[in-house]
Amino acid sequence: MTHFENAEQAKRDPLYKEALTELLYQFADDDFILAFRGSEWLGLAPHIEEDVAFSSITQNTMGHATFFYQLLEELGEGDADVLAHERGPESRKSAVYLEKENGDGHYLDEPFYDWALTVVRHYFYEEFKQVKLELATRSSYQPLADAAQKVLMEQPYHLAHWKMWVKQLLAAGGEAEERLRARMVEAWGEFKDVLELGPKAKQMADAHLIAGEDVIETQWVERVETTVGKISKQQLGKKQGSGRSGEHTGELTIALKTLSEVYDTDRTAIW
Amino acid sequence: MKVPIEETNKKIYNVLKHVDDPELPGVSVFDLGMVHKVEVSGKGAFITMIPTFTGCPALDIIAKDVKVAVEKLAEIDCCKVEFSYRQPWTTDAITEKGKEQLKKHGVSPPPEHYTPGEEWSVDCPFCKSPFTSMENVFGPTACRSILYCKTCKNPFEAMKPVVKYLVN
Ligand SMILES: [Zn+2]
Numbered sequence A: 001m002t003h004f005e006n007a008e009q010a011k012r013d014p015l016y017k018e019a020l021t022e023l024l025y026q027f028a029d030d031d032f033i034l035a036f037r038g039s040e041w042l043g044l045a046p047h048i049e050e051d052v053a054f055s056s057i058t059q060n061t062m063g064h065a066t067f068f069y070q071l072l073e074e075l076g077e078g079d080a081d082v083l084a085h086e087r088g089p090e091s092r093k094s095a096v097y098l099e100k101e102n103g104d105g106h107y108l109d110e111p112f113y114d115w116a117l118t119v120v121r122h123y124f125y126e127e128f129k130q131v132k133l134e135l136a137t138r139s140s141y142q143p144l145a146d147a148a149q150k151v152l153m154e155q156p157y158h159l160a161h162w163k164m165w166v167k168q169l170l171a172a173g174g175e176a177e178e179r180l181r182a183r184m185v186e187a188w189g190e191f192k193d194v195l196e197l198g199p200k201a202k203q204m205a206d207a208h209l210i211a212g213e214d215v216i217e218t219q220w221v222e223r224v225e226t227t228v229g230k231i232s233k234q235q236l237g238k239k240q241g242s243g244r245s246g247e248h249t250g251e252l253t254i255a256l257k258t259l260s261e262v263y264d265t266d267r268t269a270i271w
Numbered sequence B: 001m002k003v004p005i006e007e008t009n010k011k012i013y014n015v016l017k018h019v020d021d022p023e024l025p026g027v028s029v030f031d032l033g034m035v036h037k038v039e040v041s042g043k044g045a046f047i048t049m050i051p052t053f054t055g056c057p058a059l060d061i062i063a064k065d066v067k068v069a070v071e072k073l074a075e076i077d078c079c080k081v082e083f084s085y086r087q088p089w090t091t092d093a094i095t096e097k098g099k100e101q102l103k104k105h106g107v108s109p110p111p112e113h114y115t116p117g118e119e120w121s122v123d124c125p126f127c128k129s130p131f132t133s134m135e136n137v138f139g140p141t142a143c144r145s146i147l148y149c150k151t152c153k154n155p156f157e158a159m160k161p162v163v164k165y166l167v168n
Helices: A007-011 A014-039 A048-074 A080-085 A115-136 A142-152 A155-172 A174-188 A201-206 A213-228 A250-265 B005-016 B059-071 B096-104
Strands: B024-028 B035-041 B044-049 B078-083 B132-136 B144-149 B155-159
Touching (some): A007 A014, A014 A142, A014 A250, A048 A080, A048 A142, A048 A155, A048 B132, A080 A250, A115 A174, A115 A213, A142 A155, B005 B035, B005 B044, B005 B059, B024 B096, B044 B059
Antiparallel strands (some): B132 B144
16 A cells, blocks of 8 residues: 655545545544534523534534645645635535534524534534544545644544533433434434545555545444434435535535635735 | 854754743743744754644744844844744643743643543642632633632633543
């Protein structure tokens, strides 16, 4: 297996670089959109301690996104800030489920956000992120392996937090459990897109960038079901389309527009 | 007169012992274990640093503070600072002096023995009491948690333990 020590080496192999950048965009764009959805909760979380915790996790997750955009910058994809803020929905590789709005209403007037959706989405996502990062520590691209190792030293705090919420709300029974279960079933019908590696999956495997998506799926299902039990008799689905192939909903378009409004107010500011 | 490189190197380390983390005044980047390597070539210095948390918004400020401080040395005209992720930062890298400085700042150093994913506790930085409780793992910055001392009834912060993640 060919090992690539740095960006310069990777750039000399166009096919390798193509698969590598695709994978890095997935890591970066997933963290980016989920951190944005998290930031919309600022000041609205169920209690003050949660507000502090959630915003800390969100800031750290945005830091991880920036970290992956920097790896893309090293590969000649352009400035990391530009990659984060100036790419349209069609070039985003994040999964569709992650762009789903937090609930009805809008941040600025009546945000009827759903805590059940947030708890389920973040818990499912953090379990997935941990699996994908663990597999990436063995990547043939050394800077990605290093990045995965680094992020894994911080990310388990995020996972532990959402796992605690899931366990407590399920144990509470009644409406809390019902609403959580409903959101889990909904997620089950859409989450396959998150677990997939997209159109270049085979190229990624051939280049030993990361293990196959079947491995990601198996490990994710096993870990999630250990915590919450069996979710559904149905197959995992991707009802909302394949974000990995660039398919997205209008909800991403609006999110990116909101983000760029802030970004456009001062393009030189450090975010 | 040519100054030996080792001398300059030593001087740079001395400077780094006085560049503080902007979020922890009184605690230097050296004592936090963030300095990985110092290289000198002619009148240029190249410093490799290890970031604490990836999402740490203070990194750019730290890089600038280090550059400005080192370039004040007569031996150095230009100092470049780079962050490297090749050697992950762990809280074990904090020096003894760093731990003492943290306590003066009302922040407990991270626990000595910690298993990822498990609960942890530290002694109160003010009265040293072990009777403390975790209020919020997530504190004002990514690297700190909020605790409460049941003995002297003071809230305090602690550096979150960060250790190497072992992949099975
Ligand atoms: Zn005390």
